[in-house]
Amino acid sequence: MIREYISQFGFIIDQLVYNFVSQEELLEMNQKYLNHTTHTDIISFNYSSKESLRAEFFISLWAVERSAEEESQSVENECLRVIVHGILHCLGFNDASLQEKAKMRTLENNFIDMFHVKQKAHV
Numbered sequence: 001m002i003r004e005y006i007s008q009f010g011f012i013i014d015q016l017v018y019n020f021v022s023q024e025e026l027l028e029m030n031q032k033y034l035n036h037t038t039h040t041d042i043i044s045f046n047y048s049s050k051e052s053l054r055a056e057f058f059i060s061l062w063a064v065e066r067s068a069e070e071e072s073q074s075v076e077n078e079c080l081r082v083i084v085h086g087i088l089h090c091l092g093f094n095d096a097s098l099q100e101k102a103k104m105r106t107l108e109n110n111f112i113d114m115f116h117v118k119q120k121a122h123v
Contacts, residue, residue: 001114019057
């Protein structure tokens with residue numbers, strides 16, 4: 001599904017690596033690489049070139065679970081959101097302004113919707 005999703009942006013997947021790490025490890029990475037002192041749910045390292053997506057992601061399930069609770073979402077949906085959030089950053093999308101955040105949220109929701117199949121009534 002990720003391949004299908006990113007193809008709409010003109011990209012193909014070269015390599016995507018997802019690492020699930022502890023809350024403390026991601027905080028240390030956030031401090032070391034981004035000079036941020038707060039917890040985060042994902043850090044993305046983008047090695048892409050032209051239309052070839054190559055990236056490595058570090059995700060804290062602790063932060064994902066916390067965000068799911070705050071947003072009244074399932075952990076599964078929030079995990080999908082974080083997975084695609086990192087990809088969207090690598091595709092050039094940002095979330096610094098409210099308008100950018102709204103755009104990213106729409107794109108994240110579109111991705112999540114791909115995983116929800118509506119049940120057909122039995123005939």
